[in-house]
Amino acid sequence: MEDIRSIKQRFEIIGNDVKLDRAIEKAVQVAPTDFTVLITGESGAGKEIFPRIIHSFSARKHAQYTAVNCGAIPEGTIDSELFGHEKGSFTGALSDRKGYFEVSDGGTIFLDEVGELPLATQAKLLRVLEAGEFIRVGSSKVQKTNVRVIAATNVDLPAAVKNGKFREDLFYRISTIPIQIPPLRERKGDIPLLFRKFAADFAEKYRMPAARLTDDAARLLEEYRWPGNVRQLKNVAEQVSILERERLIDAATLREYLPAQEASLLAVTARAEGEPNFASEREILYKILFDMRKDVNDLKRLVYDIMRKEEPREEVAPPTSIVLRDMYAPRPAETAAAPTAHKGFAREKEESIQDTEAVEEESLSLEEKEREMIARALEKNHGKRKLAAQDLGISERTLYRKLKEYNLDK
Numbered sequence: 059m060e061d062i063r064s065i066k067q068r069f070e071i072i073g074n075d076v077k078l079d080r081a082i083e084k085a086v087q088v089a090p091t092d093f094t095v096l097i098t099g100e101s102g103a104g105k106e107i108f109p110r111i112i113h114s115f116s117a118r119k120h121a122q123y124t125a126v127n128c129g130a131i132p133e134g135t136i137d138s139e140l141f142g143h144e145k146g147s148f149t150g151a152l153s154d155r156k157g158y159f160e161v162s163d164g165g166t167i168f169l170d171e172v173g174e175l176p177l178a179t180q181a182k183l184l185r186v187l188e189a190g191e192f193i194r195v196g197s198s199k200v201q202k203t204n205v206r207v208i209a210a211t212n213v214d215l216p217a218a219v220k221n222g223k224f225r226e227d228l229f230y231r232i233s234t235i236p237i238q239i240p241p242l243r244e245r246k247g248d249i250p251l252l253f254r255k256f257a258a259d260f261a262e263k264y265r266m267p268a269a270r271l272t273d274d275a276a277r278l279l280e281e282y283r284w285p286g287n288v289r290q291l292k293n294v295a296e297q298v299s300i301l302e303r304e305r306l307i308d309a310a311t312l313r314e315y316l317p318a319q320e321a322s323l324l325a326v327t328a329r330a331e332g333e334p335n336f337a338s339e340r341e342i343l344y345k346i347l348f349d350m351r352k353d354v355n356d357l358k359r360l361v362y363d364i365m366r367k368e369e370p371r372e373e374v375a376p377p378t379s380i381v382l383r384d385m386y387a388p389r390p391a392e393t394a395a396a397p398t399a400h401k402g403f404a405r406e407k408e409e410s411i412q413d414t415e416a417v418e419e420e421s422l423s424l425e426e427k428e429r430e431m432i433a434r435a436l437e438k439n440h441g442k443r444k445l446a447a448q449d450l451g452i453s454e455r456t457l458y459r460k461l462k463e464y465n466l467d468k
Contacts, residue, residue, distance in 0.1 A: 060086075069107055072255045073248035077240040081108065088235045089115035094187060096172075096232050097210040099239030102289030108237060109168040109208040118206055121165030124158050129171035136179050138195050147196020159192055159203045166206045172232065173213030173224060183207075184228045207232065242284040242291060250276045252288060256295035267305045269298050274309035282316060429464040432457070436466070 062079055065071070065086065071078070088095055089112045097105045106125070113123045131139050138148075142157030158167055169175075175183065186192050187207060191200050209232045218224035242249060253271060261268035271279070284290055294315050298307055431450065439445035447457040461467035 065111065069111060071104075071107060072252050073245055074251075075240060075245040075248050077238075078245060078248070081237050081239055082111065084235070084237050085111045086115050088112065088237075090117065092206050093234045094206075094232050095208045095235045095237060096215075097208065097237045097239060098215075099210075099212060100241045100285075100287055101212045102287035103212075103239045103241055104288050105210040105212075105239050106168075106170065108239070109166070109210070112208055113166040113168075113206075116166065116206065118165050122162045123166050123168070124162045125168040125170060126158055127170045129174035133176050136176065137182065140179065141182065141192045141194055143195035144197045147194075151196065154194075157192070157194065159186060159205055160201065162205050163203045164205075166208060169207060169209045171211055171213075172209040173211040173215055173218055177223075177225065180225045180228050184225065184231060187228075187231050242287040243282075246280045249279045249284075249291065252291055253279060253295050256292050257299055260296050260299040264300065266299070269295070269302065270306050271312070272306060272308045275307050275312045278309045278312055278316075425464075428460070429466070432460055432464065432466060 060068070062082055065082055066073075071082070085095075085108045095109075095112060097108050099105050109125070110123070113119060126140070128136065137143075138151075138155065138157065140157050140159055142155050142160055143151050145151055145153050169183075182192060186203065186205070190202055190204060192203060193200055213224075215224055215229050215233070219226045219229050242252075250271065253276075254268075257269045260266075279291075286293070294312075297315055298312065302311060304311070432446070435446040435449045436443070439449065443457055443461075444454055447454045450457065452460075458467070
């Protein structure tokens with residue numbers, strides 16, 4: 059049996075991390091058997107290398123090896139791809155077709171992203187694993203196959219089982235031998251090695267000197283979380299190799315290639331604990347309007363006090379049920395008899411404040427309030443949707459959708 063170092067050289071695996079070495083050892087140990095293997099790890103961690111190691115060290119190494127990305131095949135055709143179909147079994151089936159399990163008979167099939175399989179297909183896969191049998195789409199004939207199955211996923215399968223998205227019996231069947239691939243952030247010492255390897259490869263490919271890192275740049279790479287793992291690091295190395303004229307890369311230069319990822323990582327932690335995470339533009343709109351409510355009503359009271367020549371008084375925040383009734387009220391120039399004296403203005407404000415108690419029992423349904431505000435905005439702007447959308451702070455397209463939703467487009 060080859061040692062770990064020669065296996066790494068053979069399959070171009072870079073790194074000296076203990077967890078990585080253990081994963082390679084398990085792959086070599088399980089290779090001579092026919093056990094089903096489940097490889098887990100984050101996207102971009104290099105899961106696709108380990109099925110090839112297992113196949114190469116197995117008795118099936120001279121037979122067919124087939125890699126299938128289950129997540130890239132549409133649900134309507136996945137059964138045909140895996141198990142084949144008969145001529146005329148569906149529209150476009152112009153001839154018989156062998157599926158991957160039939161083509162790979164005697165060899166190894168690697169099912170990448172197995173967690174994306176539909177439940178109906180999972181049941182058929184379970185039958186293959188337990189009995190070595192499958193049926194082509196459109197056929198009633200049972201066929202036999204002798205295939206070694208290796209599966210991989212970045213999905214939390216136990217959680218998927220709990221949520222009813224993955225069969226529990228299939229999970230236990232494919233996870234006979236689990237192999238966990240460590241993410242790049244847990245292999246900090248391997249990150250500079252990988253960057254040097256990628257930089258050397260791109261230097262040879264593009265016929266240029268290889269990019270090198272300063273000590274602070276290497277530390278920056280090690281401190282970064284790398285959500286895209288090795289795949290992301292390779293992309294950064296390629297960008298730096300092509301775009302930077304200076305071959306010695308410092309931390310300031312390298313940081314320019316990480317801002318989008320850093321922002322996405324900080325977005326979660328920057329939000330204060332307990333702060334709402336808005337899921338729709340409707341919630342955002344109402345958050346803004348409700349935050350404005352206290353200021354608007356305080357301003358009403360302040361103006362009212364000034365007009366009555368009273369000292370401004372400190373008020374408690376108005377009840378949440380107060381409706382911003384004057385927000386879309388016609389301006390004085392638009393009314394038939396706009397108040398022209400301070401006395402009339404004060405009376406109008408007094409009446410609006412006194413009405414506060416009367417509307418406290420009004421419904422607080424977001425849908426009703428949204429419908430009411432849209433109707434008032436249209437009335438205020440004489441049916442001009444563009445102006446109404448501007449007042450509401452939304453796009454015309456969103457306004458048109460809301461009009462249809464609330465049956466206001468008539």
